[in-house]
Amino acid sequence: NVHKPGNFLRQIIENDLQRGTHAQRLWGGSPGDAQHHAQGGVDPARIRTRFPPEPNGYLHVGHAKSICVNFGLARDYGGTCHLRFDDTNPEKEDQEFVDGIIDAVHWLGFDWQDPEGGRENLYWASNYFNFMYRAAEYLIERGLAYVDEQTPEEMRANRGDFSRPGVDSPYRERGVAENLARFREMKDGKLPDGAAVLRAKIDMASHNINLRDPAIYRIKHAEHHNTGSQWCIYPMYTYAHPIEDALEHITHSICTLEFEDQRPFYDWLLDHLREGGLIAAPQPRQYEFARLNLTYVVTSKRKLKHLVDSGTLTGWDDPRMPTIVGLRRRGFTPEAIRDFCERIGVTKDYAWIDYALLEACLRDDLEARAHRAMVVLDPLKLELTNWAGVFGSAEHLEQCELPALPHAQAQGQAAPVRRLTLGREVWIEREDFAEEPPKGYKRLYPGNRVRLKGGYVIECTGCEKDEHGNVTRVLATVVPDTKSGTPGADSVKVKAAITWVGVQDAIAAEVRLYDRLFTDPQPDAGGKDYLELLNPDSLKVVTAWVEPSLARAQPDDKFQFERFGYFVADREDHSAARPVFNRIAGLKDSWGK
Numbered sequence: 001n002v003h004k005p006g007n008f009l010r011q012i013i014e015n016d017l018q019r020g021t022h023a024q025r026l027w028g029g030s031p032g033d034a035q036h037h038a039q040g041g042v043d044p045a046r047i048r049t050r051f052p053p054e055p056n057g058y059l060h061v062g063h064a065k066s067i068c069v070n071f072g073l074a075r076d077y078g079g080t081c082h083l084r085f086d087d088t089n090p091e092k093e094d095q096e097f098v099d100g101i102i103d104a105v106h107w108l109g110f111d112w113q114d115p116e117g118g119r120e121n122l123y124w125a126s127n128y129f130n131f132m133y134r135a136a137e138y139l140i141e142r143g144l145a146y147v148d149e150q151t152p153e154e155m156r157a158n159r160g161d162f163s164r165p166g167v168d169s170p171y172r173e174r175g176v177a178e179n180l181a182r183f184r185e186m187k188d189g190k191l192p193d194g195a196a197v198l199r200a201k202i203d204m205a206s207h208n209i210n211l212r213d214p215a216i217y218r219i220k221h222a223e224h225h226n227t228g229s230q231w232c233i234y235p236m237y238t239y240a241h242p243i244e245d246a247l248e249h250i251t252h253s254i255c256t257l258e259f260e261d262q263r264p265f266y267d268w269l270l271d272h273l274r275e276g277g278l279i280a281a282p283q284p285r286q287y288e289f290a291r292l293n294l295t296y297v298v299t300s301k302r303k304l305k306h307l308v309d310s311g312t313l314t315g316w317d318d319p320r321m322p323t324i325v326g327l328r329r330r331g332f333t334p335e336a337i338r339d340f341c342e343r344i345g346v347t348k349d350y351a352w353i354d355y356a357l358l359e360a361c362l363r364d365d366l367e368a369r370a371h372r373a374m375v376v377l378d379p380l381k382l383e384l385t386n387w388a389g390v391f392g393s394a395e396h397l398e399q400c401e402l403p404a405l406p407h408a409q410a411q412g413q414a415a416p417v418r419r420l421t422l423g424r425e426v427w428i429e430r431e432d433f434a435e436e437p438p439k440g441y442k443r444l445y446p447g448n449r450v451r452l453k454g455g456y457v458i459e460c461t462g463c464e465k466d467e468h469g470n471v472t473r474v475l476a477t478v479v480p481d482t483k484s485g486t487p488g489a490d491s492v493k494v495k496a497a498i499t500w501v502g503v504q505d506a507i508a509a510e511v512r513l514y515d516r517l518f519t520d521p522q523p524d525a526g527g528k529d530y531l532e533l534l535n536p537d538s539l540k541v542v543t544a545w546v547e548p549s550l551a552r553a554q555p556d557d558k559f560q561f562e563r564f565g566y567f568v569a570d571r572e573d574h575s576a577a578r579p580v581f582n583r584i585a586g587l588k589d590s591w592g593k
């Protein structure tokens, strides 16, 4: 169902599809010089979107929204979405980040192949440098661009601001021939960095500052990973981006609201290039939506990098990072993230989304499919003192069964079973025993009965303590004939069932209890110092006892640890010899409560 709520872009696309806005596009003879140019005759009435990351960092949850929007719309309407690396900056592109971005998009469940023909729509902005240069010369020839040699300070001062119009540059009225010659000198490396820029000639009095003769080319004597030393001038993003979209025949260029003020320039540029026959009609249109702001999270690349470089976190994939690799290692699933992006919708409203919603999506995804397991995070030993008397031997073991997927059973599906053994000694949670029970306490205290979940009803008889008065062992007796699943199970009523793991087959595991990275919902806002708002309890590591079914856990397997929440076997560190589980999220939202 493509009629999902809260996505105004769907309305726009459906109207375009109905009117056939993109049906008549003829690409033949497009002057783009890119080798990987998405050309090829007549495109059926398909939409094309794109996701254009700069390969200068790892993608984060905000990018996930953009990915879900762009790839999601293409998928839902039978179109295609391009992955385009925006490498117009000559800064050294890092293969690590390129690979990371490719992995992240794939992992989220998307790809960039045409639905028919299987063309790989993966592009590099730098492949269009020749075309961009020619388009710049065209603008100069048409009197629509000029070389400005004011100092950067003069240019800034003369741009004016919201209260006053800009002042024309003394170079603004240069003739075409002089501009062309000077621009070629820029290109040929005759001028040092910063000596001149090429500016579009639009309107120095415009209320939109972005139209006050924006710079479109600057000098930068720098090697480029793709074009090497071919260029010492590079296009500005605002100039390059519309051209990239046009050459790839993007129909809907979807970006965040910060770019709304750039749209008039986007259209100005493409209108002129189309009139000049440099690009095909109809040209791409830009649409803006509100970026994702998620509570308890910072998404600034600089700040995330600092958290990694300073050793505050263990890396870009630290399970507390809001990066896609971090969310993945934390145990979030692509399904949960896509559901999250769907639920927050696409709007133009500036809003903060509660991190708890992301966790709710994770629970909804795992509830029905994550196998249950019992674990004891804060272990206390319990001894069933009448065990030998009841079962004839202190070493006797009772086989117990619990459903791995309780929902499957309730829905009549094949229900996998976990087998546990109960013996004379079991590990229980320290908080499940109270020598002097607080009011309303239903678990173990002398004289009270509880059920060991999936096992027997037991009655607490007392405890042993060390010289400091700490409880070292709880004593109880097993009530015969009360085993779960047997006819006598309900003969004794109890108010609580507690989780446990048998001492004889418990497995020791490292359990990493992750929590919010920050104590403040908006650690980034209004002059706050995010480094002072780090949650000191964002990671607590415990050695737990876990039930034997977890011996088969593979890295990345997810579980519901009964009563504690959802956990994942760590992708990097977990092995059968040394089990490591990460807490993804609690069973319900308890943050701050």
Ligand code: ATP
Pocket (backbone or CB within 6 Å): 051, 052, 053, 054, 055, 056, 061, 062, 063, 065, 066, 254, 255, 256, 290, 291, 292, 293, 299, 301
């Ligand atoms: P920087 O500007 O520091 O490079 P960036 O977050 O803009 O960082 P890009 O690689 O340019 O990174 O982003 C790729 C795409 O992801 C852009 O189209 C951008 O609009 C989108 N995007 C980035 N952050 C968010 C966000 N929080 N919510 C939605 N979309 C986002």
Ligand code: MG
Pocket (backbone or CB within 6 Å): 054
């Ligand atoms: Mg950017």
Ligand code: MG
Pocket (backbone or CB within 6 Å): none
């Ligand atoms: Mg940005």
